[in-house]
Amino acid sequence: MKRSNNEYAIQMGKWLAEKDWDYFVTLATNKSPNSLHNDSLVSWANKQLHNWHARMDRKFLGPKWQNKKDQRIEFVAFLEHADSNIHWHLMVKLHAPKHDIFESEASATWLSIVPSGSVITKCANKDDTANATFCGYSSKDARPDRPADYIVFSHR
Numbered sequence: 616m617k618r619s620n621n622e623y624a625i626q627m628g629k630w631l632a633e634k635d636w637d638y639f640v641t642l643a644t645n646k647s648p649n650s651l652h653n654d655s656l657v658s659w660a661n662k663q664l665h666n667w668h669a670r671m672d673r674k675f676l677g678p679k680w681q682n683k684k685d686q687r688i689e690f691v692a693f694l695e696h697a698d699s700n701i702h703w704h705l706m707v708k709l710h711a712p713k714h715d716i717f718e719s720e721a722s723a724t725w726l727s728i729v730p731s732g733s734v735i736t737k738c739a740n741k742d743d744t745a746n747a748t749f750c751g752y753s754s755k756d757a758r759p760d761r762p763a764d765y766i767v768f769s770h771r
Contacts, residue, residue: 623759628751631691636706638717639749640690641735642667642725643702657694660701661764663728664692668769670724675711686711692767695756703767704753706739 644660672680672687680687689708696702709717722734739749757766 624755624757625751627754627757628747631706631750631754632747634706634708636739636746636750637709637714638705638707638721639735639737639739639745639753640705640707640721641702641733642692642705642729643700643733643735644729645731645733646701646729656701657697657764660694660697660703661767664703664767666728667725670728671717671720674720674724675709675713675716688717688769690767690769691753692769693753693757694765694767697765706750706753 642664644663646656668688668690669680675688676683676686687710689710690705692703692705694701694703707717718736721736725732725734737745737749739746
């Protein structure tokens with residue numbers, strides 16, 4: 616039986632909510648697709664997300680961050696609005712107790728990569744419903760017919 620896109624997004628949100636995430640993050644590019652073909656913009660946004668992840672891991676774990684896989688930042692990211700204001704919604708889990716660094720560096724790091732960008736960071740475990748609410752919001756536009764690079768799982 617084929618699921619509707621809305622059902623798919625709801626189930627994705629429920630699946631995400633089974634994990635206790637630390638943060639909900641929006642990384643916006645504030646770039647218009649007018650300057651690039653949509654596929655190029657999606658590829659560009661994907662590279663910027665991976666660049667952000669690598670820089671954040673380096674800030675957390677030092678120059679040998681790639682050797683500390685069990686301590687790296689974990690996330691699931693959903694791309695939205697590739698045809699207008701392309702941005703990522705992420706659910707983030709920290710495996711090193713460095714919340715102060717994450718909260719102070721997430722925005723500065725993204726803006727150093729994408730100067731036109733903006734960042735929203737919210738605590739995903741502030742109350743009993745925050746995690747599920749943010750997971751549902753992050754995945755609200757998830758669809759099974761989207762290209763694979765619209766959903767990104769961090770590598771640990």
